[in-house]
Amino acid sequence: MSKMDNLRAMREARYAEAQKRAAAAPARPAVKAPVAPPAPARKATVEADLATDDLCGHRNISGRTCTREKGHAAKTHRYS
Numbered sequence: 285m286s287k288m289d290n291l292r293a294m295r296e297a298r299y300a301e302a303q304k305r306a307a308a309a310p311a312r313p314a315v316k317a318p319v320a321p322p323a324p325a326r327k328a329t330v331e332a333d334l335a336t337d338d339l340c341g342h343r344n345i346s347g348r349t350c351t352r353e354k355g356h357a358a359k360t361h362r363y364s
């Protein structure tokens with residue numbers, strides 16, 4: 285096989301792959317869908333009344349409150 289044949293085979297393979305991908309991809313609408321209006325502001329919850337608004341707020345057995353940030357990634361709560 286000559287170098288040119290190699291190149292052509294590669295190009296054809298790539299072209300076929302691109303065609304396949306284009307066929308598989310869902311057709312995109314020409315016009316962009318209108319952007320949905322922003323969600324209404326979250327209603328004030330009971331949590332807002334607490335001083336621990338931005339904190340996890342988890343209580344341990346002795347009634348102490350977790351001082352880590354809300355939704356913390358750490359598996360354990362911190363009560364200091």
Ligand SMILES: [Zn+2]
Nearest residue numbers: 340342350361
């Ligand atoms: Zn916590």
